[in-house]
Amino acid sequence: MPQMNMVEAIRDALKLEMLRDERVVLLGQDVGHLGGVFRVTDGLQQFFGPKRVFDTPLAEAVICGSALGLAFSGLVPVAEIQFLGFTHQAFHQICHQIARTRFRSRGSHPAQVTIRAPFGGGVKTPELHSDAIEAQFVQAPGIKIALPSNPYDAKGLLLQAIRDPDPVLFLEPLRGYRLVTGEVPEGDYTIPFGKLRVVREGTDVTLIAWSVAVGLCERAAEKLAEKGISAHVIDLRTIVPLDVEGLVAAVEKTGRAVVVQEAPRSASFGSEVIATIQEECFYSLEAPVKRVSPPDTPYPLHGLEDHYVPTVDMILKVVVESLNA
Amino acid sequence: MPQMNMVEAIRDALKLEMLRDERVVLLGQDVGHLGGVFRVTDGLQQFFGPKRVFDTPLAEAVICGSALGLAFSGLVPVAEIQFLGFTHQAFHQICHQIARTRFRSRGSHPAQVTIRAPFGGGVKTPELHSDAIEAQFVQAPGIKIALPSNPYDAKGLLLQAIRDPDPVLFLEPLRGYRLVTGEVPEGDYTIPFGKLRVVREGTDVTLIAWSVAVGLCERAAEKLAEKGISAHVIDLRTIVPLDVEGLVAAVEKTGRAVVVQEAPRSASFGSEVIATIQEECFYSLEAPVKRVSPPDTPYPLHGLEDHYVPTVDMILKVVVESLNA
Amino acid sequence: MAKHTPQFMPNTKQIEPLRILDENGKLLRGETPPMSDDLAIYAVKTMMMGRGFDEKSFSLQRQGRLGTFAPVIGQEASTLGPALALDPKRDWIAPQYRELPALLHMGLPFESIALYRLGRQAGACIPEGVHVLPHQISLAAQIPHAVGLGWGLKLQGKDGVSMAFFGDGASSEGDFHESCNLAGVMKAPVIFLLQDNGWAISTPRAIQTATTDFAARALGYGFPGFAVDGNDLFALYAATTEAVARARAGEGPTLIESRTFRMWAHTTADDPTRYVDPKVLEQWKKKDPIERVQKYLAAKGKWNDAMTAQFKEEVAAKVEKAYEYGFNYPPSKVEEIFENVFATITPQLERQRARHIALRS
Amino acid sequence: MAKHTPQFMPNTKQIEPLRILDENGKLLRGETPPMSDDLAIYAVKTMMMGRGFDEKSFSLQRQGRLGTFAPVIGQEASTLGPALALDPKRDWIAPQYRELPALLHMGLPFESIALYRLGRQAGACIPEGVHVLPHQISLAAQIPHAVGLGWGLKLQGKDGVSMAFFGDGASSEGDFHESCNLAGVMKAPVIFLLQDNGWAISTPRAIQTATTDFAARALGYGFPGFAVDGNDLFALYAATTEAVARARAGEGPTLIESRTFRMWAHTTADDPTRYVDPKVLEQWKKKDPIERVQKYLAAKGKWNDAMTAQFKEEVAAKVEKAYEYGFNYPPSKVEEIFENVFATITPQLERQRARHIALRS
Numbered sequence A, B: 001m002p003q004m005n006m007v008e009a010i011r012d013a014l015k016l017e018m019l020r021d022e023r024v025v026l027l028g029q030d031v032g033h034l035g036g037v038f039r040v041t042d043g044l045q046q047f048f049g050p051k052r053v054f055d056t057p058l059a060e061a062v063i064c065g066s067a068l069g070l071a072f073s074g075l076v077p078v079a080e081i082q083f084l085g086f087t088h089q090a091f092h093q094i095c096h097q098i099a100r101t102r103f104r105s106r107g108s109h110p111a112q113v114t115i116r117a118p119f120g121g122g123v124k125t126p127e128l129h130s131d132a133i134e135a136q137f138v139q140a141p142g143i144k145i146a147l148p149s150n151p152y153d154a155k156g157l158l159l160q161a162i163r164d165p166d167p168v169l170f171l172e173p174l175r176g177y178r179l180v181t182g183e184v185p186e187g188d189y190t191i192p193f194g195k196l197r198v199v200r201e202g203t204d205v206t207l208i209a210w211s212v213a214v215g216l217c218e219r220a221a222e223k224l225a226e227k228g229i230s231a232h233v234i235d236l237r238t239i240v241p242l243d244v245e246g247l248v249a250a251v252e253k254t255g256r257a258v259v260v261q262e263a264p265r266s267a268s269f270g271s272e273v274i275a276t277i278q279e280e281c282f283y284s285l286e287a288p289v290k291r292v293s294p295p296d297t298p299y300p301l302h303g304l305e306d307h308y309v310p311t312v313d314m315i316l317k318v319v320v321e322s323l324n325a
Numbered sequence C, D: 001m002a003k004h005t006p007q008f009m010p011n012t013k014q015i016e017p018l019r020i021l022d023e024n025g026k027l028l029r030g031e032t033p034p035m036s037d038d039l040a041i042y043a044v045k046t047m048m049m050g051r052g053f054d055e056k057s058f059s060l061q062r063q064g065r066l067g068t069f070a071p072v073i074g075q076e077a078s079t080l081g082p083a084l085a086l087d088p089k090r091d092w093i094a095p096q097y098r099e100l101p102a103l104l105h106m107g108l109p110f111e112s113i114a115l116y117r118l119g120r121q122a123g124a125c126i127p128e129g130v131h132v133l134p135h136q137i138s139l140a141a142q143i144p145h146a147v148g149l150g151w152g153l154k155l156q157g158k159d160g161v162s163m164a165f166f167g168d169g170a171s172s173e174g175d176f177h178e179s180c181n182l183a184g185v186m187k188a189p190v191i192f193l194l195q196d197n198g199w200a201i202s203t204p205r206a207i208q209t210a211t212t213d214f215a216a217r218a219l220g221y222g223f224p225g226f227a228v229d230g231n232d233l234f235a236l237y238a239a240t241t242e243a244v245a246r247a248r249a250g251e252g253p254t255l256i257e258s259r260t261f262r263m264w265a266h267t268t269a270d271d272p273t274r275y276v277d278p279k280v281l282e283q284w285k286k287k288d289p290i291e292r293v294q295k296y297l298a299a300k301g302k303w304n305d306a307m308t309a310q311f312k313e314e315v316a317a318k319v320e321k322a323y324e325y326g327f328n329y330p331p332s333k334v335e336e337i338f339e340n341v342f343a344t345i346t347p348q349l350e351r352q353r354a355r356h357i358a359l360r361s
């Protein structure tokens, strides 16, 4: 199987799906001639021509809003927002329009739209490029949210996203873009939404994460293993829909859980994970479920970011707390 | 003491503060000549003149963004967004600009800006007028969020909001606008942020709410009292900052808690309340903390809204579950 | 230092709009009728249907039987004139919320509108084959959709045109600008139909913008801008027909500014006597967009007062029937909340449904 | 049916920009110098400081010692010319991110910029008395702030003017439109300084908009629009000076389109050889905005190559010193994350701080 990094896996999925389904079109800032500021769409405009891949003006709301119109016309758009932070400029189009159009029209005007955006810290980007704001979209029912943590998942989840009859926000971790590589099958495969992945089996404590934090948890689990602590690590893969059953099973297995995320603490998806666990398997809990996350402060300039994002060490400390609780 | 409804109490606060501090200006759609679509600012332009109260073009982003500029110039703006749903059009200005400017400028450019917006269900408004999206702003650190549930709090919290050196989102419950009346002192008083209010003392179960759901909990508590169940009811008043200590004390008092809200379930502020309780007073809990909230579906058209929002009956059922747990 | 003058100076006075029919239904000098008498009769009837429906709805709303809605009264020509230039089979409309005659022309049934105004989820569905985008509440948000739709049709080699309706108020939103600019770049077949009806709720045009002419904004996007008498069905039809022809020919978008007046309240929740000058209202009454065409046809012996009275009754009966249908529609069920959130309900939402229904029963 | 023509038809070709100094530093026929030789010398030096700082920063960034930043090279006149028309004591600038010479003129010290580029929170602080809004990353988001600021000064009876800088790319954002429109309505003393440098990262102007002239957009907001040669310091200064005078006199905003070219990469993360035609780059090299003024002064005996060389060294030394300061700045502390979130830290955040620090130590 070929080795790919995340960028390559995503590009591979886009290319495959564009070959398979000629309704698929790409649009966004710099995605065409340049192939994207991270080269994710490199070569695609050259390969598929300028009627399948579009450079657009610098305007997020109309990138998303016109993607919905493209879908109404019968096409299957995949829009790129250059950095997730800038979805805020299109927030009304994503949350009020794309997410709700099926409901608003009682099914007559669905939105088979995918919006891709990179995000996440650790690569010294300017302000607003790193913010992990996935939870804000969870409060906009109607849009699914996929957050791959590795190249294999990225390809399979993206193929699923584009084909999904519902709109999907597809969030790509900047830190993993080129760093994380893995085996990725050449052909077509999809990964279903709402099914979490058990990254590593364990018995003492359950580590819960999505996107780039999965890698952190894996590293923490290795360190814990050295100390004789067996961590069960799960990757949620999609936060909408959430695999409630899978989550409950994973927590019940150990009775202890720690959620790790890059988003600020309050009203984050980590909060939701804890609330769900608490409601669904309260009696299996041997200790409070804890969050490892940045505090409720803005993502700082890059000179401070190492002080902000979760670390393996923090996870270890919190796991020990949980075990001693 | 005069009796006022919420609209009158808010108007009273605006007028008092504009008299006290001549830097205070109001801006928004229809807030001037008409006095607001709900007459909250009725008479204020006539009283203070057209250089203190401004009708603006229909453009939420620049209403919020220019409010920040007005603050930079030395004024103290209070902007109205006609319905909370339309803050999405200004989401980048609120979350990236207003909320962060103090942090972004390391204190050199703070934002003494208040944004008022009504929201909430039960009054048969068109789409997007009812949506309870308060939690989306909690993921934007730097802005405080006040949600009064009654006229007395509305006045005291608004006076606090306008004077607060930090930006404040002040959310007014549509259903309570004219319906709920109460005694409101005539003069100046403020209610501090981050201090919850004990609405009713009780010993068996703690009901947690903010904004219009507080009234629901009060009615539920009355019904519970008839059945011999003593509910402790708290009104969070502000969700940023959250009164963590007060919350913990209120839950520890009874060992059982139910959160009631109008927002969709997942990654809501209710999730945060549960997560916080779970982390902070896990060992005092006798039963899982439950949510009474709409499901993860969009706010429907008004013909369906009674099926959507929480009811007193739902609260009663969940309390009984909690007591039996 | 020498004085240098900006190359672009704003007009000091509004440009004359295109007019074809005067207030008495007479063709202006040099003009020929842009439509057949049959089409004009169809237009009169469609405008009367819109007005009749809204009159009835208004009284029902005042009785508390309907939700808030925005009546079209006064803007019947402004909405229908442009729509008549479209082909309901291949073209599309993205409405704001005050375009009833246009939607009727596109084939949206009275029953569907009645249901929507009754707050019934079923009324939200746009029937198969009706080329109208979903009901919109968020101002200007439909404009990007219209652009994407037109652009997408063009990409697929279809010759459809899309038309976005929006108000003077909505034109202040960023979505308007981003949409026009993208449509210009993509040469998308889109008509931007800006209805300046003088007001955005209580906000007068003078506070909405300082420009004399909304149509001038088109220059900033590289396509033509057309200012038209918004109570003149013929002028609107003629201007839009030309814009549609350009769009179909691949020449891109047009911005049409329709200058009209909102004769009734903004919505049933509004009290315009607080801000509309009754004298101005009186002046606009004389420019009634329906009467104007009726007079034109009457002069040709193709319309008369008896026909007006008779058709009014027909409309009343149709409206009655539509609301009957609406009132008798099966009651809402809690399950509907969970329908059409996703194509297929997710297991997570299914759990929530079970829980929600259990707590409600 | 008769043919009707839209009243507003787009230009087929770009309008001539205002030019005062030609590429060889000669005054164009009929023009007088808009500034004194002393001011021109100050301008040359300030532009050289901007260029020198960015050249040095670029090489440091390539060594991995700095974060990403956007060099001004090529746009020195485009940024400084307008700023020179401002009074740093009463006027304000809301920058995008590529306006170093303008910020230097307003009094922002090299040290502060060095710290910011090093990613240090302390570099984010705008020193007291420097009339510059905070560093901005979100494109066009600062334009509404500039409008509110100008409007607010006017409300308080002050005669300050605010100037928002933004790019051709940023001008496609809704914030641009909403800001211009509001400023027009409020007659706010604002200069909208649109730098068309040909590119938004890799997106050429032709894909950014179909209009021939950004300046024409002003008509849609009811104020003047001025197209100016963006590499001609004198033209920029002259046009802006007149706009500032109008703004101070209560006559409202002006949109200035500065036509320039981005000579270097978008940022240090960008590779423009993938999309910029080297021939076009070569042509623009001949229009260097600094050399042009140097030649003008040289012809008057007020500048020479030795001065260029000497001042370059001076700048290099200053830049060196600024980065020395930055590199030696005390290391970041975890506590800083919690500073300036609120005026006073909340008890809730204090709990989080204690927890966060405990988990990190």
Ligand SMILES: Cc1ncc(C[n+]2csc(CCOP(=O)(O)OP(=O)(O)O)c2C)c(N)n1
Binding pocket: B029, B058, B082, B086, B089, C070, C098, C137, C138, C139, C140, C166, C167, C168, C169, C170, C171, C197, C199, C200, C201, C262, C266
């Ligand atoms: C984004 C948004 N902001 C505010 C509102 C509230 N609102 C509803 S209608 C209206 C005025 C609209 O004016 P205009 O666009 O001129 O249309 P008209 O009602 O005159 O037809 C306002 C402010 C809304 N629905 N959407």
Ligand SMILES: Cc1ncc(C[n+]2csc(CCOP(=O)(O)OP(=O)(O)O)c2C)c(N)n1
Binding pocket: A029, A058, A082, A086, A089, D070, D098, D137, D138, D139, D140, D166, D167, D168, D169, D170, D171, D197, D199, D200, D201, D262, D266
């Ligand atoms: C709202 C927003 N969208 C996207 C970006 C990413 N981005 C940074 S610079 C840039 C291009 C800006 O072009 P322009 O406004 O012409 O300014 P220039 O870089 O040419 O000076 C883009 C797309 C951003 N910073 N903000």
Ligand SMILES: [Mg+2]
Binding pocket: C167, C168, C169, C195, C196, C197, C198, C199, C200, C201
């Ligand atoms: Mg209007």
Ligand SMILES: [Mg+2]
Binding pocket: D167, D168, D169, D195, D196, D197, D198, D199, D200, D201
């Ligand atoms: Mg540019």
